[in-house]
Amino acid sequence: MWRFIIPIGLFAALVTFLFVGLGRDKETLASPLIGKPAPQFELPRVDDPSQTISNREFAGRPYVVNIWGSWCFACRDEHAVLMQIARRGEVPLVGLNWKDELPLAQQWLQQLGNPYVATAFDPKGDVGIDYGAYGAPETYLVDAQGIIVYKYVSPVTIDVWEREFLPRIKQAGAKGE
Amino acid sequence: MRALLVMLAALLGMQLAFAIDTAPAFADPAQQARYERIIHQLRCLQCRSESIADSGVTLAADLRRQVREMMAAGKSDEEIYQHMVDRYGDYVLYKPPLAARTLLLWGGPILLLVGGAAVAVFVIARKSKLPDTDPADPGLGAS
Numbered sequence: 001m002w003r004f005i006i007p008i009g010l011f012a013a014l015v016t017f018l019f020v021g022l023g024r025d026k027e028t029l030a031s032p033l034i035g036k037p038a039p040q041f042e043l044p045r046v047d048d049p050s051q052t053i054s055n056r057e058f059a060g061r062p063y064v065v066n067i068w069g070s071w072c073f074a075c076r077d078e079h080a081v082l083m084q085i086a087r088r089g090e091v092p093l094v095g096l097n098w099k100d101e102l103p104l105a106q107q108w109l110q111q112l113g114n115p116y117v118a119t120a121f122d123p124k125g126d127v128g129i130d131y132g133a134y135g136a137p138e139t140y141l142v143d144a145q146g147i148i149v150y151k152y153v154s155p156v157t158i159d160v161w162e163r164e165f166l167p168r169i170k171q172a173g174a175k176g177e
Numbered sequence: 178m179r180a181l182l183v184m185l186a187a188l189l190g191m192q193l194a195f196a197i198d199t200a201p202a203f204a205d206p207a208q209q210a211r212y213e214r215i216i217h218q219l220r221c222l223q224c225r226s227e228s229i230a231d232s233g234v235t236l237a238a239d240l241r242r243q244v245r246e247m248m249a250a251g252k253s254d255e256e257i258y259q260h261m262v263d264r265y266g267d268y269v270l271y272k273p274p275l276a277a278r279t280l281l282l283w284g285g286p287i288l289l290l291v292g293g294a295a296v297a298v299f300v301i302a303r304k305s306k307l308p309d310t311d312p313a314d315p316g317l318g319a320s
Contacts, residue, residue, distance in 0.1 A: 134265070
């Protein structure tokens with residue numbers, strides 16, 4: 001009797017493990033920063049590098065940090081969506097231009113439009129690394145208390161925005177009115 | 178055959194030629210060895226199955242720079258690893274810490290080894306008690 005039960009049991013356990021593994025998203029790494037305060041930054045502005053932009057300016061209400069670069073192909077697809085989201089005005093979008101060159105970043109915003117209330121210029125990449133970025137685009141939702149409540153890796157779509165971001169923005173305590 | 182060996186040697190040499198940072202980062206050999214050890218312990222988040230020592234992507238280059246900067250600032254190994262774990266989680270370490278949540282990861286191989294050995298001992302012990310039924314097999318010791 002055991003002769004059959006043990007191997008079948010082991011096989012069933014293996015199948016369960018593999019099956020659960022199939023459904024798991026192994027591309028997206030869980031960020032240790034969820035539930036932690038958003039890293040502070042103060043960086044030159046892409047539109048005017050003589051001025052700086054700090055995320056302290058957005059404290060007290062939810063905001064979104066979007067990490068992008070002109071070298072990032074997927075960001076180009078995402079950009080049109082960000083333009084739509086910016087027009088809806090649900091939450092301010094703060095750009096973090098990551099590991100880019102200033103003229104290329106400026107040209108990008110001039111040609112494709114600027115969905116950001118401000119874009120910080122991070123050519124060394126240290127601020128992006130503070131946010132635990134490992135690719136672009138990445139999008140973070142920070143709540144009114146300055147806590148990162150959500151992170152999305154890969155281009156945001158309207159569907160993702162409405163499904164993942166909007167409910168959390170409402171929960172994060174403000175709709176802007 | 179000789180030509181093949183030469184080609185193989187050339188291929189192996191190419192590996193070295195692909196090393197990422199050509200100049201050593203530190204003049205002090207002890208510091209350089211420490212630097213090499215640390216960057217081999219950190220995973221490249223973009224390529225996943227390479228350490229930042231081996232990866233050519235720019236994120237790995239930035240993380241190597243941060244390691245060099247932290248070493249120059251006198252940070253300990255633990256502080257450097259913690260800096261990376263705070264940003265990227267345990268996944269960034271090739272050797273994750275031994276904790277309750279990683280118990281299965283660390284204990285799994287031992288569990289499998291002990292389990293396999295137990296099964297082997299059980300089967301061998303049982304089989305060796307059985308009478309030798311194969312007339313064609315002279316049995317151990319006969320020659």
